Amino acid sequence: MWLAQSNINPDNRLKSMxxxxxxxxxxxRRSVRAFCExxxxxxxxxxxxxxxxxxxxxxKMGALGYFGIQVPKxxxxxxxxxxxxVVAIEEISRVCGGMGLCVTxxxxxxxxxxxxxxxxxxxxxxxxDLAAGKKIGAFCLTEPNAGSDxxxxxxxxxxxxxxxxxxxxxxxxxNGGVADTCLIFVRTDPEAGPRGxxxxxxxxxxxxxxxGDLEDLCGMRCNPVSSIRLNDCRIPAGNLLGREGMGLxxxxxxxxxxxxxxxxxxxxxxxxxxxxxIRYSKQRSQFRVPIAKHQxxxxxxxxxxxxxxxxxLMVYRAAALRDTGKPFSKxxxxxxxxxSETASTVTDMAVQIHGGxxxxxxxxxxxxxxxxxxxxxxxxxxxxxxxxxxRSVLGKF
Amino acid sequence: xxxxxxxxxxxxxxxxxGGKIVRTPDTTTINPFDLxxxxxxxxxxxxxxxxxxxxxxxxxxxxxxxxxxxxxGVDRGVLLCDKTLAGADTLATSNALCAGIRLLEPYDLxxxxxxxxxxxxxxxxxxxxxxxxxxxxxxxxxIVFQENGLEVGAECDGFRQRFAVDxxxxxxxxxxxxxxxxxxxxxxxxxxxxxxxxxxxERLGLSPDQVGDAGSPxxxxxxxxxxxxxxxxxxxxxIEEQADKLLEKLVNAGLIQ
Numbered sequence: 077m078w079l080a081q082s083n084i085n086p087d088n089r090l091k092s093m094x095x096x097x098x099x100x101x102x103x104x105r106r107s108v109r110a111f112c113e114x115x116x117x118x119x120x121x122x123x124x125x126x127x128x129x130x131x132x133x134x135x136k137m138g139a140l141g142y143f144g145i146q147v148p149k150x151x152x153x154x155x156x157x158x159x160x161x162v163v164a165i166e167e168i169s170r171v172c173g174g175m176g177l178c179v180t181x182x183x184x185x186x187x188x189x190x191x192x193x194x195x196x197x198x199x200x201x202x203x204x205d206l207a208a209g210k211k212i213g214a215f216c217l218t219e220p221n222a223g224s225d226x227x228x229x230x231x232x233x234x235x236x237x238x239x240x241x242x243x244x245x246x247x248x249x250x251n252g253g254v255a256d257t258c259l260i261f262v263r264t265d266p267e268a269g270p271r272g273x274x275x276x277x278x279x280x281x282x283x284x285x286x287x288g289d290l291e292d293l294c295g296m297r298c299n300p301v302s303s304i305r306l307n308d309c310r311i312p313a314g315n316l317l318g319r320e321g322m323g324l325x326x327x328x329x330x331x332x333x334x335x336x337x338x339x340x341x342x343x344x345x346x347x348x349x350x351x352x353x354i355r356y357s358k359q360r361s362q363f364r365v366p367i368a369k370h371q372x373x374x375x376x377x378x379x380x381x382x383x384x385x386x387x388x389l390m391v392y393r394a395a396a397l398r399d400t401g402k403p404f405s406k407x408x409x410x411x412x413x414x415x416s417e418t419a420s421t422v423t424d425m426a427v428q429i430h431g432g433x434x435x436x437x438x439x440x441x442x443x444x445x446x447x448x449x450x451x452x453x454x455x456x457x458x459x460x461x462x463x464x465x466x467r468s469v470l471g472k473f
Numbered sequence: 474x475x476x477x478x479x480x481x482x483x484x485x486x487x488x489x490x491g492g493k494i495v496r497t498p499d500t501t502t503i504n505p506f507d508l509x510x511x512x513x514x515x516x517x518x519x520x521x522x523x524x525x526x527x528x529x530x531x532x533x534x535x536x537x538x539x540x541x542x543x544x545x546g547v548d549r550g551v552l553l554c555d556k557t558l559a560g561a562d563t564l565a566t567s568n569a570l571c572a573g574i575r576l577l578e579p580y581d582l583x584x585x586x587x588x589x590x591x592x593x594x595x596x597x598x599x600x601x602x603x604x605x606x607x608x609x610x611x612x613x614x615x616i617v618f619q620e621n622g623l624e625v626g627a628e629c630d631g632f633r634q635r636f637a638v639d640x641x642x643x644x645x646x647x648x649x650x651x652x653x654x655x656x657x658x659x660x661x662x663x664x665x666x667x668x669x670x671x672x673x674x675e676r677l678g679l680s681p682d683q684v685g686d687a688g689s690p691x692x693x694x695x696x697x698x699x700x701x702x703x704x705x706x707x708x709x710x711x712i713e714e715q716a717d718k719l720l721e722k723l724v725n726a727g728l729i730q
Contacts, residue, residue, distance in 0.1 A: 099537060100665035102498060103544055107656045141658035154658035164658065 096159055096392035104160045108167040111140065120172040123298035124443050127290070129254055130175070130298065137179070138209020142168070145183055147191065152204040158333075158395035162340035166391070169344025173447035174298035176344055180337030181250040182206070185330040185455075186213025186259060189275065193318040193326050202257050202277065214255035215334075216246035216278075216304055217327055224460050226261070226327055227270040231306075233262035238313050240264075240276055242284075244306040250454070253290050253300025256280045260306065261327060264320045273323030277315040284309030295446035332405050334455050335412035336398065339391045342412075342419035342451040346387060349419075349426035349444045350380045356430050356439075373429055380422045387415040406468040413461040416451035423448040475523025476618075477580040478514040481570055481601065482507040482527050482542060484535035485591040496534045503538040505727050506586030508653035510646040513616055514584055515546050515654065521618060524548040526577055530558055530569050536669045543664035544656035551577070555674040560686030567600035569684050572677040574605060582623075583643040587612060590727045595645075602643035610636050613644040648724055 115133050123130055137143060145161045147153020154160075161183065169176025187206050190199060205211040222228035231244030244260055246252075258278045265272030278285055288303030318326055354377060357368035367373045390411040397404035423445040427434035434441045452458045483504040486494050514525045527542040529535045530553040539550030553573050561569065574583060583605070585598030602609035615626040622639045628647070656664075674681065681687055706722075708715045723729045 098665075099498065099540065100661060103537075103540060103656070103661050103665070104658065106502075106541070107544065107658075107661060111655050136655075139657070140655055145658055149659065149662075155662050156658055160658070160662075 094389065094392060096389075096396040097163075098159075101159050101163050104156070104163045105167055108142075108164045109170070111136075112168055112171040116168070116171045116175060120298075121437075121440065121443065123172065123174065124295075125297075125437070127292075127297040127300075129178075129300050133175070134178075134209055134212075141207075142179055143182055143209035143212075144187065144203070144207025147187060147203055147207040151199060152207040158336065158398040159392060162336055162343075162391055162395045165337050165340035166344040166347065166388075169341040170348045171344075172298065173341065173345050173444070174296040176341040177296050177299050178212070178251055180341055181215060181334070182213045184334040184337040185215035186251075186255075186257065188333050189215075189259060189317060189326050189330045190277070192329060193275075193322070198277070198314075198317070206257055211256035212251050212254045214249050214251045214258045214304070215330065216244070216249050216252075216258050217261045218248050219245060220247055224457060226324060227273065229261055229263065229273065231260065231262040232266060233260075233264050233274065233276055233311075235264070235313065236310070239310045240313060240316070242276060242278065242306045242309045242311055244309075245303065246305070247288075247303045248291065248301055248454070249304050250299060250301055252302030252304050253287060255304075258304060259317065259326075259330075260304075261323050264316075264323075268321065270324055271321045273327075274320045275317040275323050275326045276311055277317060278306060278309060278311055279315075282309055282311060293450070295443070295448070295450055331455060332408055333398070335408040335461075336391065336394050336404075338451055338455045339387070339394065339408070339411040339415040342415040342448065343384070343387050343391050345444050345448050345451070346380075346384045346415070346419040346422040349423040349441055349448070350377075350384050352439070352441050352444070353377060353380055353422075353426040353429045356426075356433075360431075367429070376425045376429060380425050383418045383422060387411070387418040390414050406465060409456075409461045409464045409468075412456065413458055413465065416448075417458060419448035419451050476517065476521050476582065477523055477577075478517060478525045478582045478584060479574055479577055479580050480507070480510050480514050480525060480527050480542070480547070480584045481574075481598070482511070482529050482538055482586075483589050483591075483597075484529060484531050484538035485589055496532055498534055498537055501534050501537065503541045504586055504589045504591075505730055506588050506590060506648060508586075508730055509648050509650045510584040510586050510644075511542055511545060511547065512651035512653040513613075513644075513646050514582075516651065517582075517616070517618060518546075523581075526551060526580075528570065528573050528577070529553070530561070530566060530573070532559070536671070539669045540664050541656070543667060543669075544661040545654060546660055550669040552669050552671045553677065554671050555677075555684075557674050557681040557685045557687070560689065561684060562689035562691040563594050563596040563600055564690060565684050565686075565688035566597050567604050568679065568688060569677060570597070570601045571604035572679050573672060574601070576672070576677070579641075581640045583607065583641070585643070585645045587645045587647055598643065598645040605643070608638050608642040609644070610638055610642070611645045612647045614647050614650050616644065616646075616650070648727075648730060652730060 141154035144153030149155040165180045233240045233242045260276050260278045263272050264274040284307040286305040291301045357373050358366050360367045394404050394408040394411040426441040427445050433439050484501045485504045488500045525547045526549045527547045528551050536552050553569050588595040610625045612627045613625045617624040625636045627634045708718045
């Protein structure tokens with residue numbers, strides 16, 4: 077589906093129907109798809125229904141490098157590029173959105189900031205276990221009164237000797253129930269406004285580190301999203317990422333990258349809904365013909381396929397820009413906005429194509445429909461993304 | 474130094490849209506019956522040390538199956554690729570593989586799948602073994618390395634057989650012998666950082682009349698789609714027995730591994 081004939085040179089992207097993919101990326105797709113269909117597909121429905129985190133699959137994913145996709149080999153990662161990363165996230169999410177979420181958040185907003193802003197000593201301390209999936213990472217920014225406005229956080233951290241004393245109440249923490257290594261956004265200088273925000277790495281098990289109840293969410297139910305509270309939690313000063321006051325810069329850098337992953341996740345969910353829509357429309361007959369023969373249904377399939385294809389090109393473009401070292405902030409925002417809106421639209425259409433059965437838990441499209449909804453909310457809402465894009469397009473005037 | 478195992482693999486056609494076979498990256502994949510042979514080789518190398526060479530014959534697209542093998546952990550991939558190799562029957566294919574394998578000497582073991590998912594003759598492994606004058610065990614299910622050779626278990630016509638075989642030897646490996654490992658992302662990265670060696674007819678030291686269409690004593694006179702009549706099979710027995718029988722059918726059909 078992805079490449080034109082005779083595209084054999086591993087670096088030859090020019091003959092490709094998708095100009096961003098090489099043969100290596102095709103192999104990533106083939107391999108991750110085979111793994112997910114064998115290991116995740118048979119249990120995805122149960123994971124959703126039971127809100128269960130599949131440790132048994134996580135262990136296998138860890139051994140295959142899924143938790144350190146872009147981490148350099150010398151720190152135990154797979155050393156791959158961003159395009160490989162989005163292909164892998166897309167394929168995991170095509171089968172199980174909640175696990176796609178786990179892997180993308182771990183890679184892009186937990187591991188990546190440590191790689192980008194951590195010292196070599198910090199990288200060697202945390203990254204090998206994270207890359208192997210032995211420890212799970214989390215990004216703890218959102219608070220009850222601070223979401224889109226990240227500068228409004230109230231968590232505080234005061235230096236006391238060679239330790240920070242941290243008090244924080246973080247909510248909607250993806251992977252929160254299983255996370256070992258958490259990036260906590262705190263105020264280290266309460267008087268300095270947005271410039272007083274820093275990132276401290278807190279480790280599960282530290283006295284005062286409390287995992288709250290798991291959220292009972294509409295979708296992504298296998299992901300143990302929870303609150304995390306730090307009550308007078310003493311964290312070594314050496315766990316500060318970057319310098320004091322760099323918190324927002326670290327957060328924005330993480331979110332720029334994270335958006336590509338969430339866009340890929342939305343794309344995978346949309347792809348799954350498209351495939352189910354096609355399958356069902358060919359198999360279900362009404363008025364003595366498969367419903368795909370009815371123009372109202374085939375038009376829906378055409379629109380779904382077109383939107384998914386457009387989203388895919390945008391997601392891969394953002395990743396390819398990142399790989400070539402070019403600015404990708406606007407493109408990643410556009411990809412996240414479009415892919416998440418597409419996921420919502422396409423999963424809704426897939427439910428419509430299925431009729432009453434689409435509203436039943438006997439068919440996977442209702443899970444896709446629920447999973448897709450949150451992609452327009454987390455890692456920057458669609459509204460915030462429109463602001464980011466508009467600012468970039470309009471410039472200063 | 475360890476052992477040197479050569480695994481012969483084929484890139485097979487997954488789909489023939491409109492009845493026409495077109496070999497593209499999207500319509501071809503590694504023959505599923507070769508995966509157990511690859512896994513047997515990888516497990517042996519992990520235990521004993523050494524190297525594995527994956528060898529294939531086919532058009533350029535076949536290199537992708539060799540990259541898949543490298544991604545799983547194979548050390549070296551060699552593709553026999555030349556216009557004169559096209560149109561080969563199983564004997565001409567074996568002639569080319571024999572020449573390729575001789576160029577890879579010294580080796581201890583040559584492995585094949587039992588058959589292929591596209592043409593399904595099951596002849597190439599045995600013919601190549603004969604061409605190389607190697608002892609051969611077909612349908613190998615378990616392989617134990619011993620001091621001076623192998624002990625191989627095989628199953629045929631409802632009987633279990635055990636063979637002692639001298640090295641070097643050739644085996645066709647049954648799908649039941651091993652479940653292939655998944656390629657790791659790091660393995661894929663390493664595979665594509667390397668390259669596949671491509672050998673032409675001159676490199677093989679063969680003449681055009683020994684290979685390809687010219688070297689094939691059998692010719693395809695015609696090919697038409699077989700009847701698509703659906704056949705219904707009733708599987709009987711307890712639920713467990715039914716599940717086992719269904720599993721066996723799916724494995725034998727190459728649909729699952």
